[in-house]
Amino acid sequence: MPVIGTSALVVELPAAAGLLEAAAAVNPGLVRPGLPPHVTALYPFLPGERLDDSVDAAVTELAARHEVTDVPLTDLVVTGGFVAVAAPALQPLADAACDRWPDVLPYGGRFGPHPPAHVSVALGGSDTENAEVAERTRALLPLTGRAEGLHLVVLTEQGWQLRLTAPLAPPAR
Numbered sequence: 001m002p003v004i005g006t007s008a009l010v011v012e013l014p015a016a017a018g019l020l021e022a023a024a025a026v027n028p029g030l031v032r033p034g035l036p037p038h039v040t041a042l043y044p045f046l047p048g049e050r051l052d053d054s055v056d057a058a059v060t061e062l063a064a065r066h067e068v069t070d071v072p073l074t075d076l077v078v079t080g081g082f083v084a085v086a087a088p089a090l091q092p093l094a095d096a097a098c099d100r101w102p103d104v105l106p107y108g109g110r111f112g113p114h115p116p117a118h119v120s121v122a123l124g125g126s127d128t129e130n131a132e133v134a135e136r137t138r139a140l141l142p143l144t145g146r147a148e149g150l151h152l153v154v155l156t157e158q159g160w161q162l163r164l165t166a167p168l169a170p171p172a173r
Helices: 014-026 053-064 088-100 127-138
Strands: 007-012 038-042 069-073 076-079 082-086 118-123 143-147 149-156 159-167
Touching: 007 088, 014 069, 014 082, 014 118, 014 127, 014 143, 038 088, 053 088, 053 149, 053 159, 069 088, 076 127, 082 127, 088 143, 118 127
Parallel strands: none
Antiparallel strands: 007 038, 007 149, 038 118, 069 143, 076 082, 082 118, 149 159
């Protein structure tokens, strides 16, 4: 579990709300509270005490190098207490975040230097719960979300709080 002061870079995908609702219908404890549906670009990010104007500027600059994009969500991933939907359209942004802060190991290094971009649907479920969540999730796919910004969020005593929203660049015409 994250500790107070943990931060993350995420891309919200409101269109995926139904996926989290499907998981919560099986067991509300499978869905992490406080954040809307999202793809994580880098977690954990920098400790809260290291966040300052220069970090905000770097996040804003990183976001500006990536375009607003549609994010097709089609492929279900079920493994070891985890149900997710792959979001490969956001892999370049996630990789760029990892490359920009190479000393920050995504997920503590558990999944390598460039973990696959995904929407977490359920975490910590039993095999039976995961099977039910997977069935409900599969019935909602495919869907498409729209990535418009990179959000810097920080865990506080009141839950995850938005520190910064950095807009992605307008699509090229």
